[in-house]
Amino acid sequence: MVSPSAPARPPARRGRRLRRLGVGLAAALALSAVPATAHAAPPGRPAPAQQLGPNVTVFDPSMPVRQIQATLDATYAQQVDNEMGTERYAYLFLPGTYGTADQPLQIKVGYYTEITGLGESPRDVVINGKVETYNRCLAPDNCIALNNFWRTVSNLTIQVNGTGQDGCRAPTNFWAVSQAVSMRRVHVTGGGLSLMDYCTAGPQYASGGFIADSELPAVTNGSQQQWYTRNSSVASWSNGVWNQVFSGVTGAPSDAAFPTEPYTTLATTPVSREKPYLFVDGQGRYQVRVPAAQRESAGTSWSSGTTAGRTLPLSDFFVASPATSVLEMNLQLARGKHLLLTPGVYDANWSIAVLRPGTVVLGIGHATLTAGRGATPLFIADVPGVVVAGVTIDAGEKRSKTLLRVGLPHFPDLLTRPSDPITLSDVYFRVGGPHVGRTDTALEVNSDHVLIDHTWVWRADHGVEDFTAGVNGDTDRWRTNVGRNGVVVNGDDVTATGLFVEHFQQHNTIWNGERGRVVLYQNEIPYDPPSQADWQEPDGTLGWAGYKVGDRVREHRLDGGGVYGYQRNAEPGITTAMGFEVPRTPGVQLHHVMTVHLDGIGVIEHVVNDTGGRSDSSTQGTPQYVADYPG
Structure with a gap:
């Protein structure tokens, strides 16, 4: 992610046929895997910490x-x-207070680290101190938050205490992050919250991010290009850069001055479900709370009492480790167990198959599934109430058709229901980066009534693959890390709240289902096409729109969307005809969308179809907005 100049330093302040198919799939998968080594706790007994x-x-x-x-x-x-x-880590805090006035607990959070309270309410765990992420210094004069990915804080209270810190840092909790980072069920009190680290030498760019179900003080947005805050409360919000979106947030800024102030504010969230969370009850037993789905909701789920939903004892979960085979996981799921993935990297040479209604798959510590043999690491059947949360899925060297498939294509969905949607929360995808990766589509949604509750779907623009050809190895990257589409939605009545998709080689997102609803969309088209011939559709259209709604769709709505361009691998540059491509019909509505180009050579001709200004060298870094389409 590349940023514009940072602002000045802010003040301190489906029926039977499918069931048969599913059982057959599980049996087929079970015939080809390796024995397991992890086992669940005895029923009715607390899980010892070491089991995790x-x-x-x-x-x-x-x-x-x-x-x-x-x-x-x-x-x-x-x-x-x-x-x-x-390496992956989860740090869990039993109910109580940590740190004192004179000796605060000041936590800094790095990659693949989760900081989580084990209380039933966020008020049950108090960190007297801070939980922070600062700029990462790639060089002495290049300290940025653009690559601060893959970290989590949740289910606790931060009583801001900067004792021992300098005057710039002391009054504020800094959370300078970008994509694949979530802050959920957090109460911040006693100081400010800044999403930009303005105390570390610049350029201080940041490109996040996501907050949900949290109670927050005055928030400094700073250099955050885009941000989505959902079902929370804020005392105030300082500024915006390009695309700040709020839904169901008490105290959110008005969007009346759009685009001068780049806010999109919805009074409620159309469909939401909070992420499942671990807690320890009064008898010391580990439990998992699975929140209920809500419609047109606002505010936190916990401020007036226990979050609505169901509680599952941890003994109902099969606790897996990276040594556990997919065979064993599938057998346990078929027996009716839920699945807890403990921190680590899992080889997924076959699909983990979630076939039973209401199954929960919960990852902690950024548990990561890596595709092998061209497998789809995770498959969810057309059944209601499945929740998958806290899981990262990586493409492998042999090309996978998909990395996560929800439902089967070309089958009627007869079982899912709107009151209990299949939900994906904090499920992230990578194609390339830590190793070579190849997939046709990262996330394919064929079922109806699915909720995508925050995801980052990333074809890597950088990594450790040792590419050399082209600028920054981009020609090698384009030919090797293959990813055609990031997200393809074929199901009807699918909602996405916080949809971040980047750098895929054709349309980053294709939405073919009816009555789709998206609240915040962020996209960067790829940096690495070697030439315009590599970046154009078969019919000669220049480039691929970052967001495409299928030509036959008649109802769809997007609130708050951005498509960004940056090319570094071709001269004189790559042209993309439009950021958003949608059918021209009154029922397909885009509200507050924009494009921006961040280099001096690339071009995006229009924002939506043939509407909206041209992003090029003359408008470099300056967004081109369309308030409503059709207007």
Whole structure:
């Protein structure tokens, strides 16, 4: 992600046929995998902390602050630059208060690290101190948050305490992050929250991000290009860069001055479901709360009491580790178990098949599935109520048709229902980056009534693959890390809240289903086409729109969308005819959409179809907006 100049430093302030097919699929998968090594806890008994794996640490408030601080500092020192590494960590805090007025617990969060409270309410775990992410310094004069990906904070209260920090940092909790980062069920009090690290030497660019179900103080957006905040409350919001979207947020800024102030504000969220969370009950038993789906909701789920939903004992989950085979996971799922993926990288040479209604697959510590043998690592049948959360899915070297498939194409969906949608929360995708990756489509949604609750679908623009040909190895990257489409939606009545898709080689998103609803869309077209001939449709259309609604669709709505262009691998540049391509019909509506080009050579001719200004060298870094289409 490339940024414009940062603003000035802010003040401190489907029926039977499908069931038979599903059972057959599970049996077929079971015939070809390796024996398992992980086992679930005995029914009705608490899960010991060690069952969750060596990379899960459970803290107790009776532990000395220095001991906790030292443990967290050691992990941060290892993970602060470990962008493409395989280490994964989850730090869980039992109910209580951590840190004191004089000796605060000041947590810095690096790559693949999750900081989570184990209370039933976010108020049950208090961090007297901070939970922060600062700019990452790639060079002494290049400190940015653009690559601060893959980290999580959730289900706790941050009582801001900057004791021992300098005057710039002390009053504020800094959360300078970009994509694939979530802040959920967090209460920040006693100081400000900044989404930009303005205390570290510049350029201080940031490109996030996502907050949900949180109660926040005054928030400094700073240099964040885009941000989505959902079902929360904010005391105030400082500014915007290109595309700041709010839905169901008390205190959200008005969007009356759009586009001078680049806000999109919806009073409610059309469809939402909060992410499942671990907690420990009054008897010390580990439980998983699975929130209920809501419609036209606003505010946090917990401010007036327990979050609506169902509670599952952890004994109902099969607890897997990276040594566990897909065979064993599928057998346990077929028995009716839910699935907990502990931190680590899992080889998925076959599909993990989720076939039963209401199944929960919960990853902690950024558990990662890596496709092998061209497999689709995760398949969800056309059944209601399945929830998948906290899982990253990587493409492998042999090309996969898909990385996650929801439902089967060309089959009627008879079983899903709007009151209990299949939900994907904090499910992330990568094609390239830590290793060579190839897929046709990362996420394919064929079922109806699916909720995509925050995702980043990324064909990598950088990594450790050691490419050399072209600018920054981009010609090698284009030929090797193959990803045609990021997201393809064929199901009807699918909602996406926080849809981030980047760098795919054709349309990044294709939406063929009816009555689709998207709240915040962010896209960058690829950096790396070697020539215009590599970046054009078969009919000669220059480039591929970053967001395409199928030609036969008659109802669709997007609120708050951006398509960005940046080319570094071709001279004199690559032209893209339009950022958004949609059928010309009154029922397909785009509200607050924009394009921007960030280099001096590339061009996006129009924002939507043939409407909207040209993004090129003359408007470099300056967005071209369309308030409503059709107007």
